[in-house]
Amino acid sequence: STLVTRTTEDERVSSTLVTRSSEDIRHEDVAYVLPEKPSPEVDASPYLTSIPRLSRLLHFLETNISMSQKDERLNLSLETHEMDSGEAHDSSHPSQINVLSKESQPPQVSAHGNIRKLVLTTSKSPVSKDTNSQKQSVHVTSSNVLTQTALHHVLTKSGHRPHARRNTSEVAVRRLPKAIIIGVKKAGTRALLEFLRIHPNVECSGPEPHYFDKNYNMGLEWYRDRMPETYSDQIAIEKTPGYFVTKEAPQRIYDMDPHIKLLLVVRDPVTRSISDYCQAATKHTLQPYESMALLDESLGLVNTSWSAIKIGVYSRHMEHWLQVFPLAQIHVVDGERLIDDPASELAKVEQFLGLPKFITPSHFYLRGFKGKFPCLIKRGKPHCLGEKTKGREHPVVKEAVLQRLQDFYRPFNAKFYQQVGQNFDWN
Numbered sequence: 001s002t003l004v005t006r007t008t009e010d011e012r013v014s015s016t017l018v019t020r021s022s023e024d025i026r027h028e029d030v031a032y033v034l035p036e037k038p039s040p041e042v043d044a045s046p047y048l049t050s051i052p053r054l055s056r057l058l059h060f061l062e063t064n065i066s067m068s069q070k071d072e073r074l075n076l077s078l079e080t081h082e083m084d085s086g087e088a089h090d091s092s093h094p095s096q097i098n099v100l101s102k103e104s105q106p107p108q109v110s111a112h113g114n115i116r117k118l119v120l121t122t123s124k125s126p127v128s129k130d131t132n133s134q135k136q137s138v139h140v141t142s143s144n145v146l147t148q149t150a151l152h153h154v155l156t157k158s159g160h161r162p163h164a165r166r167n168t169s170e171v172a173v174r175r176l177p178k179a180i181i182i183g184v185k186k187a188g189t190r191a192l193l194e195f196l197r198i199h200p201n202v203e204c205s206g207p208e209p210h211y212f213d214k215n216y217n218m219g220l221e222w223y224r225d226r227m228p229e230t231y232s233d234q235i236a237i238e239k240t241p242g243y244f245v246t247k248e249a250p251q252r253i254y255d256m257d258p259h260i261k262l263l264l265v266v267r268d269p270v271t272r273s274i275s276d277y278c279q280a281a282t283k284h285t286l287q288p289y290e291s292m293a294l295l296d297e298s299l300g301l302v303n304t305s306w307s308a309i310k311i312g313v314y315s316r317h318m319e320h321w322l323q324v325f326p327l328a329q330i331h332v333v334d335g336e337r338l339i340d341d342p343a344s345e346l347a348k349v350e351q352f353l354g355l356p357k358f359i360t361p362s363h364f365y366l367r368g369f370k371g372k373f374p375c376l377i378k379r380g381k382p383h384c385l386g387e388k389t390k391g392r393e394h395p396v397v398k399e400a401v402l403q404r405l406q407d408f409y410r411p412f413n414a415k416f417y418q419q420v421g422q423n424f425d426w427n
């Protein structure tokens with residue numbers, strides 16, 4: 001069964017709801033596979049700044065999507081909050097529209113004013129027996145890029161998985177990254193990468209390429225081959241925390257792309273060193289943390305040659321980066337806030353990367369993993385980072401040793417705050 005659409009005068013738009021096997025989905029235009037479960041409500045407002053008039057969107061929906069059969073399974077509802085230009089936000093009038101039912105009347109909504117909030121929900125009605133093995137998809141093509149972009153975001157955000165791209169002739173290719181997560185090791189770099197991955201305009205390489213620290217002799221083409229395939233409206237991102245402490249890395253990265261954007265996740269260097277210790281302890285038998293961190297516990301002599309301590313002297317490493325890159329090209333992510341409030345940390349990253357706002361609290365299941373670490377919500381279920389390798393149990397470290405390490409790091413932290421213009425209050 002097909003939901004056929006017509007061409008309008010100003011937007012040559014066609015939209016098709018197809019019910020067929022997944023292999024059969026046409027790969028011209030965009031196809032979205034419906035989520036298994038009714039999708040959550042989606043606030044489309046961030047994507048609709050490019051469609052200032054409600055009338056325009058309604059026109060698109062009314063004239064381009066209609067049910068061809070009585071028992072079509074797609075419900076689409078829009079909740080709009082209209083606002084006449086210049087009027088205060090709280091004077092908006094929410095209204096509920098149900099589109100896409102053969103019998104339903106065209107939505108009765110005043111088409112004046114700017115859209116302030118638009119909520120779109122889609123759901124699959126109970127599927128009849130004979131369609132159990134089939135997949136449904138919404139098929140959208142539009143010559144109007146703005147409308148299409150907004151719908152793309154709304155549909156992907158409400159759980160529809162895009163199957164093909166809007167520009168049919170475009171083939172995804174491996175491109176060099178536009179942004180790199182350079183570190184810091186054990187500060188939450190994996191979490192940042194995995195969270196960024198949900199953004200439709202981002203593709204990430206899973207494994208760490210270690211190009212600018214260990215594999216530089218492999219050459220740029222080797223590096224490009226490690227990148228994910230991206231379309232022209234996407235950016236590739238990789239993470240290798242080893243870069244932050246590699247003296248040569250800043251210049252090497254600059255030589256590849258002087259305009260690249262760098263992301264640096266940081267957390268209290270004392271906690272970071274314990275996390276580093278825990279990771280090393282899974283590979284080797286180690287002495288207690290206290291005797292590794294201090295050369296002499298009674299004298300309080302810090303073991304500055306131990307890498308777990310050295311990495312935490314952020315200001316020294318940062319110096320190398322600031323000799324090559326302006327601070328404006330480096331965004332510092334607070335690793336603690338990435339745990340407590342991932343959506344707001346990610347919003348800042350989206351802004352820094354120039355991405356449309358996409359990631360919201362609804363993408364996260366907070367306090368999901370070990371009661372502390374947020375998990376991603378994928379298809380309605382919490383999806384946590386490596387349960388064995390992330391969020392490890394930390395040993396209880398003697399208070400006096402913690403104190404000594406905090407004293408040791410204090411001046412370096414202060415310098416780091418100055419360098420990046422942010423105070424993390426670690427002490």
Ligand SMILES: Nc1ncnc2c1ncn2[C@@H]1O[C@H](COP(=O)(O)OS(=O)(=O)O)[C@@H](OP(=O)(O)O)[C@H]1O
Nearest residue numbers: 185186187188189190191275373374385390391392
């Ligand atoms: N959402 C979520 N889930 C699990 N873990 C999280 C999360 N956000 C941040 N973290 C913290 O990330 C720490 C691991 O940091 P990295 O990913 O940078 O480690 S690595 O350098 O790639 O090995 C890891 O360190 P440990 O707690 O010591 O295991 C976590 O504290």
